[in-house]
Every structure is written in C-alpha cells, then in structure tokens.
Amino acid sequence: MIWRLIPYRVADPAWNMAVDEALFRSYLEENTPPVLRFYGWSKPTISIGYFQDTVAEINLARLRELDYGLVRRTTGGRAVLHDCELTYAVIGGVRSGLPLGLMPSYLYISHALIEAFSELEIIAKLHQGMPQGKIKSGACFDAPSWYELMVAGKKLVGSAQYRQGENFLQHGSILLDFDAAALTKVLNLSSIEASEYAAILQRKVTSFADLGVFTTLERMITTICLAFQKLYQIEFEISDLTSGEYQQAQELMELKYATDNWNLIRGNKESQLQSFGGRIFA
Amino acid sequence: MLPKDLKYTAEHEWLKIEGDRAIVGITNYAQKELGDVVFVDLPAVGQRINIKEGMATIESVKAVSEIYAPVNGEIVEINDNLEHSPEFINQDPYGKGWIAIVELTDQQELDQLLNSTTYAELIGESK
Numbered sequence A: 001m002i003w004r005l006i007p008y009r010v011a012d013p014a015w016n017m018a019v020d021e022a023l024f025r026s027y028l029e030e031n032t033p034p035v036l037r038f039y040g041w042s043k044p045t046i047s048i049g050y051f052q053d054t055v056a057e058i059n060l061a062r063l064r065e066l067d068y069g070l071v072r073r074t075t076g077g078r079a080v081l082h083d084c085e086l087t088y089a090v091i092g093g094v095r096s097g098l099p100l101g102l103m104p105s106y107l108y109i110s111h112a113l114i115e116a117f118s119e120l121e122i123i124a125k126l127h128q129g130m131p132q133g134k135i136k137s138g139a140c141f142d143a144p145s146w147y148e149l150m151v152a153g154k155k156l157v158g159s160a161q162y163r164q165g166e167n168f169l170q171h172g173s174i175l176l177d178f179d180a181a182a183l184t185k186v187l188n189l190s191s192i193e194a195s196e197y198a199a200i201l202q203r204k205v206t207s208f209a210d211l212g213v214f215t216t217l218e219r220m221i222t223t224i225c226l227a228f229q230k231l232y233q234i235e236f237e238i239s240d241l242t243s244g245e246y247q248q249a250q251e252l253m254e255l256k257y258a259t260d261n262w263n264l265i266r267g268n269k270e271s272q273l274q275s276f277g278g279r280i281f282a
Numbered sequence B: 001m002l003p004k005d006l007k008y009t010a011e012h013e014w015l016k017i018e019g020d021r022a023i024v025g026i027t028n029y030a031q032k033e034l035g036d037v038v039f040v041d042l043p044a045v046g047q048r049i050n051i052k053e054g055m056a057t058i059e060s061v062k063a064v065s066e067i068y069a070p071v072n073g074e075i076v077e078i079n080d081n082l083e084h085s086p087e088f089i090n091q092d093p094y095g096k097g098w099i100a101i102v103e104l105t106d107q108q109e110l111d112q113l114l115n116s117t118t119y120a121e122l123i124g125e126s127k
Helices: A013-028 A060-065 A102-119 A180-184 A191-204 A217-232 A243-257 A260-265 B028-034 B107-112 B116-122
Strands: A002-011 A035-041 A045-048 A069-072 A080-082 A085-093 A149-151 A154-164 A167-175 A235-238 B013-018 B021-026 B037-041 B054-060 B063-068 B073-078 B100-104
Touching (some): A035 A217, A085 A217, A102 A149, A102 B028, B100 B107
Parallel strands (some): A002 A235, A045 A069
Antiparallel strands (some): A045 A080, A154 A167, B013 B021, B021 B100, B037 B054, B054 B063
C-alpha cells in the first residue's frame, strides 16, 4: 500500500488546519492516496474542537496577552495546547484498505504508534473505556477515551477525528512535554479552579519528558513511519502539496481558519460576540 | 431489531415515509458506532438539501461526523430537542432521536433506498 508523507513543517495555526482540510478534500476527490502529515506550530496555540464554545471556554484576553494562537479544528474533542508536541494528521478511508468504522480506524493508528513508541523504549497501552459521565471540562487531555494511548495510566497522545462516510481525518498530539498550568490559565476558570484543574491534569497526563525519553523529531517521525511500514506494509512517498491543494489551503485559510467567524462563533451562534479584530489569532 | 416499516441507506440513516415527507434519523448501528453523542448541529428549516451532501453534523466522544442527506428535498421541521438532549440519538435512535423532516423533491428517489432486510444484510445482522 502506498501512502503519502507530507514533510514536517512549522506553520501558523490557520495554515496548519487549512492544509489538513485541503488534503482531506483531495482524498475525497481521489486525487491522493492516504496521507500521513507531521507538523509543528509557529507559536503556542490553543486548538478547540469543532463544537466548542470558544467565548465561553477560552480566556481570550489572556490568550492575547500571551500571544498564543487560536484555531478551531474540524475534528471533535476539546481544547488542546499545542506547544511541546509532535502533531500528526492521518487522512484515509475504506477505499484505501483502512478499516471500516470509527473505532477500528483509531485502533489501526494507535497500534502503529504503540509499535513506534516501543522502539523509543516507551511501553504504551490502549485505553479501553469511554470517559465516565458527562464531559466536565474544556480540555482534551483530562479524559481518555477508547484506544487513546496511555503509559502507566496516563494519557500520552490525544486524538480526534472528522468523518465523512468511511473517510476520515484524524488529528493527534504526541506530547513531548506537558505544562498543565500553561493550558489551564487560558481556560475560563478562576485562579483557584485553574490550579485545582492543573493538578488533576498533571496526574492524568504524561509526556516524553516526564518519561525521561528525549529524542529528536526526525527520529520520532522516522520511527512512526517505520512502524506503519512494519505493521501494514505501507510504503511512503514523500511529497509536498500539489499546486491545487496549495491553492485550496490558501482559500480555506483566508475564508475559514483565519476568521473570527469560524474560530469564535461556530457552535455559539447566539453568543454576545465582542469584536476581536478579524484575524488577530491567525 | 430493525423496524420493518422504515427505509434505510448504506450511510446508516433511516427514513420513515409519510406521504411526500420523510422523517430522517441515524440507525441504531450508526449510533453504536459513533458512541455517546455530545452535540448535534441541525439543518435550518427551509434549507434545501441535496442527496449525499452534508445535512447535519454530529459530534460523539471521538469524532465529528457529517450526516449525509439521504434524499433531495427541503427541511420542513427539525428536532430541536437534540440541541439540549443529543443523547436521544443514543437512547432512542428510531424515536426521540429523529433529526429532521424532509419534504421530498422526487418520490422516485425512494426506490433507491434499502428495506430492513437488505440493510440488515449490509450491517451483518441478517439472521
């Protein structure tokens, strides 16, 4: 099976999300095989889930003070602080031989990551249960769900999907380091709530740094690709965006991911929206 | 057990046909596949929908999923209870979890839908 590997780049939040959607559309139109993409963020960024109420959950004034980015994902889940992490996107579907269904597709990717992490001397396991009760917080990493990767009971990778039929885009954050306080201080919480919540997160989340494993991004990416190759006989062809995909990503960035209309209002249509000056978070 | 009076699609939606209208929802198989539904983005009343294009968006614990329009038509009613109680989709997918009522553009499109026997075969429940 041939997959496409998009070379690692660091880019701004809106561009990162626009490229993933452009590649997903390209896949839907059968212009590309499945895609594995790795990327980084030009500055610490909060990404929020498709349905989240940004204004209610995120402290936008604090975000501005700290010069953090903000972008809404197409994928589900809750707020993630992208800072010391390796971010990946997988785009694929049943027509390329990927498993049918939501959970099997998660499992497929999780198994490859477990294989890769074992090469890096981290023994990760799959979490096999759903979060208990209603979602209580705005942050993604406080509740493992099916097939999340855990090490000694703590979450190491957060992930979420967007699906159209049997085609999916999966976003994932592999934590190289984790600072719970940095995340909680940009959520809309009182200082007491923020410190209590940070303590909870610190107990539930781990990272490569916590585990004493320090490696280069290059080695991690190579190891993950080799794991996909070993488990599923996938050959990767390295290629950048085509001109059509690039143009699509440009349009998506300008008309969607760099706009307050998408990042602040979507999912909160009736909120009393203050003006945040268009693209200040781009 | 699949209700026998409904029509189905390969994208795991059900339709209850009432004259020139159809009540639309997702099947029990689909809700189990998605897991706990936490948000539903409904179409607007009066919105035109085109077959195989997005009609609604559902977020479960692990994914945001587009729900395709199973037929061409116009949305004439939506189940706005889902905005506050999205769990109805899990608890009662063929009842309180209905998503929208569509006024059909072309009744002949219904011939393309699956009956309960064919849909059961598709999801491996035909025994």
